[in-house]
Amino acid sequence: MLDLVGRDRRAVLVVLVLHGAAAIAGLAAPWLLGTIVDQVAAGAGVATVDRLAAAIGGCVLVQALLSRYAQYAGHRFGERAVARLREEFIRTTLGLPVGVVERAGSGDLATRSSVDVSTAGTTVRDVVPTIVIASAQLTLLFGAIFLLHPMLGLVALAGLPPIWAASRWYLRRASAAYLAEGAATAELTETLTTTAEGARTVEALRLTDDRIVHGTERIARVWATRRATLALRTVFYTVVEASYPLPIAAVLLVGGFFMSKGLVSLGEVVAAALYLQQAIEPLDRILQWTEQAQRGFASFARVLGVGQVPPEPPGKASAPPGERLVVRGARFSYTDGHDVLHGIDLEVRPGERLAIVGPSGAGKSTLARLLAGIDAPRQGVVSIGGCPVTDLDPAERRRRIALVTQEHHVFIGSVRDNLSFAAPDASDEQMRAALVAVGADWYAELPHGLDTELGDGARQLGAADAQQLALARLVLADPHTLILDEATAALDPTTARRTERALAAVLTGRTVIAIAHRLNTAHDADRVAVMENGRITELGSHDELIRADGAYASLWRSWHS
Structure with a gap:
């Protein structure tokens, strides 16, 4: 938070x-x-x-104008700080390893990027300046009371x-309670998302x-955590609100005694009481925003927590083109x-088409x-080429090895925007050719084309259309x-078959590894690997595995029965 404030020191100073x-x-x-009270008591005129x-x-007018422009400058500074916070959060999240992002869950990231960033932004824009300024006001007000009379200041x-x-x-x-509330809210968002x-799956499986x-x-967990924070606020605010009248009553009581002894004037007692009455407003703001500050610091911790995850390493080597992709003794949990x-x-082998088949849960994905x-x-x-895949520079790895699953995302924007993620410099002709290559017939019906x-x-x-759009990006x-x-699971069998053949033609010379439930894909492959219980149990061409009459042959017969 200090870093956000420190980047705009001039604005902070003005505020x-x-x-x-x-x-x-x-x-x-x-x-x-x-x-005025003392002058009237002394017989001053109108x-x-x-x-x-x-x-x-005049003083009230000056105070109002200064406060107005201070709030204006404060909100401009705050909005700039919130914008930087959002940008840094997105930049940090995009730099995380994909596995970390997936394990975090979309609900948790959605809560951090929306609710937590917004709450933290409010803290930067409103809470911190309010607490700092109100604290300065209180210091000035109590200092003014001490200047009227030191004893009145002590009583205040x-x-x-x-x-x-x-x-x-x-x-x-409060800190632990609000962190628990934030975590519970994230879990609820994840569940709903x-x-x-x-x-459809929920409905199909009843x-x-x-x-x-x-x-x-x-x-229920969100309700319980919010009740816990509410209980804290109930005690806190009750004690605080009950404490406000005490110093005013004490100053009036003690001030009256001092006035009877000639130590202070009536005007000084009135001024001291008014200063204390005026102090309630900044003190109230500090205490009210303290509750918001706890929310804000908890949210800020969740936002900054993303940055505590080590980013994807930059990579130590590059792989020569055309080298083999090799797996040796791989275990994973x-x-x-x-x-x-x-x-x-x-x-x-480079340029090979390999199909990986097997029952669900065999470890193919x-x-x-x-x-x-x-x-x-x-x-x-x-x-790949003797270099561990995870040691490759992330940008190079993504250029050389592309994984396409059945889960595809359509970004808000134009068709051109969605395609340009894969190739920012691609021409319109190249984009149209990519759509045609994957059999995206629906493109011809679009009212504004790309x-x-x-x-x-x-x-x-x-x-199905979203899958074809993803394949066009590929x-x-x-x-x-x-x-x-x-990658073609959402397409009907005929369209999927046509799309796979079109891709095979377009990607001639490329290494293609297909996780397949439709065994037609395996039939067209150069080799087939059969996985069972996390192990490769068979490896060979379609004809070789049929002749071996093992697990693959059994799958093939079941597929055609």
């Missing part, structure tokens, strides 16, 4: 000077009112009172001990009741002690992630090695 000047202007009115009253009005401090005790009690508990995204129970549990791959050995360098094996190595807007509030693409990216993990 502090304006608010400081406004606070000083605000000190004049109680003192002038006390002076002209004197009028002059002092006009001075009060009577309400601070209970406020200090309540604040200390609150602050020791995944349920909405998988609505999991509606289970998801309702799951969501209800998350709502998502949780400790539970390997899902058990000593995988595999060589993929996990192996694809290792081949693409998204995850590193727990033991063993995955290398300029047609996609996403919310514009044209919505179905799952054609434009033109990687050396292509890994297709059920």
